[in-house]
Structures are given as C-alpha cells and as structure tokens.
Amino acid sequence: MRRIAEYVTIWVPLLLSAGHVVLFTAWTTWMSFTPSTLMPVSGWVGWRNYTAVLGTRNWSIAFDNLLLFGAGFVVLTALTGLGLAILLDQRIRGENVLRSVFLYPMAVSFVVTGTVWSWLLNPGMGVQKLVNGWGWTGFRFDWLIDRDMAIWTVVIAGIWQASGFAMALFLAGLRSVEGDLIKAAQIDGAGPIRLYTRVILPSLWPIAVAVFVILLQFAIKTFDLVRALTGGGPGLATQLPALVVYDFMFQRGHIGRGSAAAVLMLLTLLGVLLPYGAWKLYRQRRAARA
Amino acid sequence: MALGSYTGKGARPVRNAPTRVLLHAIAILLAAAYLVPLAVVLLNSVRSAEEIAQTSMIGWPLAWAWGNYATAWSDFCIAQTCTGIQPYMLNSALVTVPATILSTLLGAVAGYAISLWRFPGHAWIFGLVTLGVFLPEQMRLIPWTIVLRDVGLSNTLTGLVAIHTIQGLSFTTLFCRNYYLSIPQDLIKAAKIDGAGFFRIFARIVLPLSPPILIVSTIWQFTGIWNEFLYGVTFTTGTQQPITAALIALTAAVADAPQYGVQSAAVVLAALPTLLVYLFGGRYFVRGLTAGAVK
Known part of the structure; x- marks a missing residue:
C-alpha cells in the first residue's frame, strides 16, 4: 500500500509535467500538417501550412521585426546591465537599494510595463507633450506612432524591464573574479580602465553568453509587452511571431497555420538554444578532462 | 559558480574622490530614471482625467x-460589466495562490525523488x-484548449490552476532538484538502512532543509502566475479573466474616452501584489531569477 502511494506521488506529477511537454509538442507539430481551421481535424496537407505562413506579409514582417528587435533589445539590455553592474561594483554607497531599484521592473508584468510605457511614449500625452508644455513646441518624440521607429519603443520598454536582470547576472560574475588576478594586475601598474578591459571583462564572457541567450529567448517569446504597448502597430510595424501565431489560431480561425507558425517559433528558439547547449556541454567536457 | 549571490565586495579599482562623487551622482540619476515609470503611474493614479488631459x-x-x-476597484466598467477590477483581482488571487502552493509542493x-531517491530513468524524466x-x-495553446x-x-479558474500547476512543475522541480543535490547521498542511505521510507525521509530530512528553496520557488511562481497574460486571455472570457x-x-474599452487617472489606479493595484512580494522577498526573487534562467 505504501509502495503504491510512493509510486503515485513520484510519477503522477512527473508524468504530467514531462508528458505534456512531449505530447503537446508532438500534437501541435502534427496539427501543423493538417487542414485544421476553426477546429482541429485530421488529414494531411504536407508543408502547405508552412508555405502559406511563410508566404504571408504578416509573418515575413514579424520575422524581420524580430531580427531587429532581438538584436536591439539583446545588445542594448546586456550593455546597460553590464554598465550598471560595473557601476555598482565600485563600492557605491547604498548598493542594496540601488540594486533593488534597477531590478524592480522585473517583478512587474509585461502588461503593466507595456501599458505604462504606452502612456509615456504617446506623443499626445507623454514625454513629448510634457516638453512641448515647457515651451519647446518643436520637440518631437513620436516613435510610438512612427512606422519606422515604433519597434524601438518596444526595445526601450524591454531594456527598462530586463536590464536589471542582466545587471544581477553580471554583478554576480564581477564578484566572483579572483582577487589575486586583480591584485596581480594592479601590481603590474594597470589602471582601472585597463584592469577592466584586460582582466575583468575577459573573464566575464561565459556569463555574457548566458545573458545573451536568455535575453534572446525572451525576445523570441515576446507577446504581452507588444500587446500592451503597441498592439503590433502602427500597421504591422511591431508585429512579432508570437502575435502572428495568436492571430492565426484565435482571430483568423486557422489552427493549421497557427500551429505551423508556432513550430517555426520553436525552431527559431532551438536555433539559439541548441548551439548554446552544445557549447556548454563542450566546456563541461573540457573542464572535466583538464 | 554561485550565481545570484553578490556577497563580498568588488575590486574597487577607482579610488580618487572626485571620480567617486561622479560615480555616485550617475548611480542616483540612473536609479531615478528607473523609478520614473512607477512615479508617473503613482502620481497619475491620484490625478483627475481633466487635469491629465x-x-x-x-x-x-x-x-x-x-x-x-475606489472607482478603479469597484465601479469602473470593463466591457459592459461595471464592477471595477475587484472581481478580476480576486480571480488572479484564486488562480495564483493554489497554483503556487501546489506547484511548489x-x-x-x-x-x-529525482535528486536523492534516484529511481531508474530519473535523468531522462x-x-x-x-x-x-x-x-x-x-506550442501548448491549442492542446490546452x-x-x-x-x-x-x-x-x-480551476482550469487555469491546473495549467499553471503542471507547467510550473518545470521550474519548481528544477529549483528543488538543483538545491537538493547538495544534500549528501549518504544521509539518505543511512536513513534507508534505519528503515525509513520515501515519505519519512522527505518529511524528516529533506523538508527541514528546504525552507530557502521553497521560498524561492513560492516567490517565483507567485510572480510568474500573477503576471501571466496569454493563458488568461486565451482560456477565460468575461468575468472569469485574471487581472492582466x-x-x-479595460484599455480597449475606454479607448474613445480614456480615464487615465482611474486606469493608473487600476494599474497600480494590479502591480501591487508582485511589487510587495519583491519588496519583502527581493533576495529570494533574484535567486530564482538567476537559477531559473541560467541552469
């Protein structure tokens, strides 16, 4: 009897958790090859959903946006986080408070972040209106409604939300640089700038890779933030793959194509995660051999 | 590497006084900039619509x-339902609290079971x-539907609790398994020789060592589930929806005649639970963030 309770306790949660990952991935992948529209149906249409999705303007624009947003968001967030970490590493007074301030946006939902930034960046009532009201009437900051610049408003909100997280990882890295290494460099007469560029930063790059991968993963999955900030607009200017999936599945009632788009999203994600996993494995093996 | 802990002090390479003053000034300015969105929404929450306009x-x-x-909490109309955000906050609480507890336990x-009991196939699962x-x-939207x-x-709401519990297991299992790896296997072996079974070892040895990781897991799950949007909007409608x-x-409903003051109050109330959790458990929040993200 006790044996049975034991097996149930161990296996039911694990099988539900592992099972849904495997089953749902297979299920959605299978649906991407069916002619499902409003309801899932069986049948086989080969790659037709994929060619249809890849052929839509919606998807190609969303993917171009993702490349731009991904690059901008990842690089700028990582750099901001690194800058904050280096700053805090100078024995700044009140470090605990400052750290909490830089990190608090991470505790807030993307919906809240998107909503608040949509107000701040709205030229009719946000920063532009404020500056105009001060008397500088020619001041323009209307990226939110500018097709070419709207994607950068998502980047701005994203940096605000995630840079504290990058900071936390970099700061932990900075704090674990060996003191002897730093002392040796200082004895050799290295100034603060040389110390960072030659000794400290080079030892941080495994963390930098981790930060990049995590942020890239964030970027690929971005949905709520855009939904709340721009709704994908103006036009399709801030459309991203996650929104396209939702659009196909629940607004256009095309489950087959939505599933194909979801699989394409997953493949994009794997394109980031698999090389990273392989690289980590390689490093582990090498460390084990040394 | 002990990610997520920043104990110990940095290298402190910059020492001269003017530079240090400058660094402090930059730090304070940056912190102020990060606080601007919060300050703006807090101030707006007590301004009238006319004043903002x-x-x-x-x-x-x-x-x-x-x-x-008061208006945001109990009077405001969202899609013809003039109940304010109160029922939606309650929905979020009714989903978040059970799902957090269940997924953590x-x-x-x-x-x-994975780290210490080591049944056959534990690595695979x-x-x-x-x-x-x-x-x-x-990838899970249609299957869950x-x-x-x-x-x-x-x-x-029960459906959302089930989803968040099952999906949350990915994170909580990961947190706990990594944490329990530091418990010596010999301790478990000795207890087994003394005749203790799966449940007794868990209750007597593992659980008493667990509070730190249980706190991390609780905070992480609470924040994640409270802030979740996609499932809430996909699987529930009308008055069953969570606050996100x-x-x-609400924003869509008032697009023609925005009520920014009331909307700001609603935003503040919606963000308050996770902000409070962060305020009091920030240290654990960071640990979860780094552990969940890096491992």
Whole structure:
C-alpha cells in the first residue's frame, strides 16, 4: 500500500509535467500538417501550412521585426546591465537599494510595463507633450506612432524591464573574479580602465553568453509587452511571431497555420538554444578532462 | 559558480574622490530614471482625467483625486460589466495562490525523488521536465484548449490552476532538484538502512532543509502566475479573466474616452501584489531569477 502511494506521488506529477511537454509538442507539430481551421481535424496537407505562413506579409514582417528587435533589445539590455553592474561594483554607497531599484521592473508584468510605457511614449500625452508644455513646441518624440521607429519603443520598454536582470547576472560574475588576478594586475601598474578591459571583462564572457541567450529567448517569446504597448502597430510595424501565431489560431480561425507558425517559433528558439547547449556541454567536457 | 549571490565586495579599482562623487551622482540619476515609470503611474493614479488631459501624463497632482482608487476597484466598467477590477483581482488571487502552493509542493517532492531517491530513468524524466522551461506557450495553446474542453474546465479558474500547476512543475522541480543535490547521498542511505521510507525521509530530512528553496520557488511562481497574460486571455472570457487580461480589456474599452487617472489606479493595484512580494522577498526573487534562467 505504501509502495503504491510512493509510486503515485513520484510519477503522477512527473508524468504530467514531462508528458505534456512531449505530447503537446508532438500534437501541435502534427496539427501543423493538417487542414485544421476553426477546429482541429485530421488529414494531411504536407508543408502547405508552412508555405502559406511563410508566404504571408504578416509573418515575413514579424520575422524581420524580430531580427531587429532581438538584436536591439539583446545588445542594448546586456550593455546597460553590464554598465550598471560595473557601476555598482565600485563600492557605491547604498548598493542594496540601488540594486533593488534597477531590478524592480522585473517583478512587474509585461502588461503593466507595456501599458505604462504606452502612456509615456504617446506623443499626445507623454514625454513629448510634457516638453512641448515647457515651451519647446518643436520637440518631437513620436516613435510610438512612427512606422519606422515604433519597434524601438518596444526595445526601450524591454531594456527598462530586463536590464536589471542582466545587471544581477553580471554583478554576480564581477564578484566572483579572483582577487589575486586583480591584485596581480594592479601590481603590474594597470589602471582601472585597463584592469577592466584586460582582466575583468575577459573573464566575464561565459556569463555574457548566458545573458545573451536568455535575453534572446525572451525576445523570441515576446507577446504581452507588444500587446500592451503597441498592439503590433502602427500597421504591422511591431508585429512579432508570437502575435502572428495568436492571430492565426484565435482571430483568423486557422489552427493549421497557427500551429505551423508556432513550430517555426520553436525552431527559431532551438536555433539559439541548441548551439548554446552544445557549447556548454563542450566546456563541461573540457573542464572535466583538464 | 554561485550565481545570484553578490556577497563580498568588488575590486574597487577607482579610488580618487572626485571620480567617486561622479560615480555616485550617475548611480542616483540612473536609479531615478528607473523609478520614473512607477512615479508617473503613482502620481497619475491620484490625478483627475481633466487635469491629465490639460497638462500631460507626467505631472504633480494639483488636487488629490483619491477617489480614483475606489472607482478603479469597484465601479469602473470593463466591457459592459461595471464592477471595477475587484472581481478580476480576486480571480488572479484564486488562480495564483493554489497554483503556487501546489506547484511548489509537488516540485519539492519531484525534485527530491529525482535528486536523492534516484529511481531508474530519473535523468531522462528530469531532462523532459526541464524542457518545459523553454517550450514556448504558443506550442501548448491549442492542446490546452482541447484538454480543458474535454475535461469540462473551459473558461474556469480551476482550469487555469491546473495549467499553471503542471507547467510550473518545470521550474519548481528544477529549483528543488538543483538545491537538493547538495544534500549528501549518504544521509539518505543511512536513513534507508534505519528503515525509513520515501515519505519519512522527505518529511524528516529533506523538508527541514528546504525552507530557502521553497521560498524561492513560492516567490517565483507567485510572480510568474500573477503576471501571466496569454493563458488568461486565451482560456477565460468575461468575468472569469485574471487581472492582466482585464487590464488590456479595460484599455480597449475606454479607448474613445480614456480615464487615465482611474486606469493608473487600476494599474497600480494590479502591480501591487508582485511589487510587495519583491519588496519583502527581493533576495529570494533574484535567486530564482538567476537559477531559473541560467541552469
């Protein structure tokens, strides 16, 4: 009897958790090859959903946006986080408070972040209106409604939300640089700038890779933030793959194509995660051999 | 590497006084910049719609409109339902609290089973469970829709609790398994020789060592589930929606005649639970963030 309770306790949660990952991935992948529209149906249409999705303007624009947003968001967030970490590493007074301030946006939902930034960046009532009201009437900051610049408003909100997280990882890295290494460099007469560029930063790059991968993963999955900030607009200017999936599945009632788009999203994600996993494995093996 | 802990002090390479003053000034300015969105929404939450329309979203309240909070909480109309955000906040709480507790407890047992009990196939099943951390939600939307319909939980809070519990297991199992790896295997072996079984070892040895990781897991799950939007908006409608989905509906509902003061109050109230958790458990929040993200 006790044996049975034991097996149930161990296996039911694990099988539900592992099972849904495997089953749902297979299920959605299978649906991407069916002619499902409003309801899932069986049948086989080969790659037709994929060619249809890849052929839509919606998807190609969303993917171009993702490349731009991904690059901008990842690089700028990582750099901001690194800058904050280096700053805090100078024995700044009140470090605990400052750290909490830089990190608090991470505790807030993307919906809240998107909503608040949509107000701040709205030229009719946000920063532009404020500056105009001060008397500088020619001041323009209307990226939110500018097709070419709207994607950068998502980047701005994203940096605000995630840079504290990058900071936390970099700061932990900075704090674990060996003191002897730093002392040796200082004895050799290295100034603060040389110390960072030659000794400290080079030892941080495994963390930098981790930060990049995590942020890239964030970027690929971005949905709520855009939904709340721009709704994908103006036009399709801030459309991203996650929104396209939702659009196909629940607004256009095309489950087959939505599933194909979801699989394409997953493949994009794997394109980031698999090389990273392989690289980590390689490093582990090498460390084990040394 | 002990990621997530920043104990110890940095190298302190910069020592001369003017530079240090400058560094402090930069730090304070940056911190102020990060606080601007919070300050703006807090101030707006006590400004009237007319006042905001006349000036801008950014400004000091001339007359303190505390009534915004009462309106946002209980009177405001979202899609023809004039109940304020109160029922949606309650929905979020009714989903978040049970799902957080369930996923944390089940994750602790699962993590213990994988790391210390070591049944055949534990490495495989752990690998599959952690894949759930990475799998995009979009891959699960239609399957969940169908499963919820077939078990009769469409458009119910119970359905959301089930989803968040099962998906949350990916994170909580990962947290607990990694944490329990530091418990010596010999301790478990000795207890087994003394005749202790699976449950007794968990209750007597593992659980007493667990509070730190249980706190991390609870905070992480609470924040994640409270802030979740996609499932809320996909699997529930109308008055069954959690607060994140209701906020978006509210913004859409008042698009013609925005009530920024009241909306700001609603945003503040919606963000308050996770901000409070962060304020009091920030240290653990960071640990979860780094552990969940890096491992």
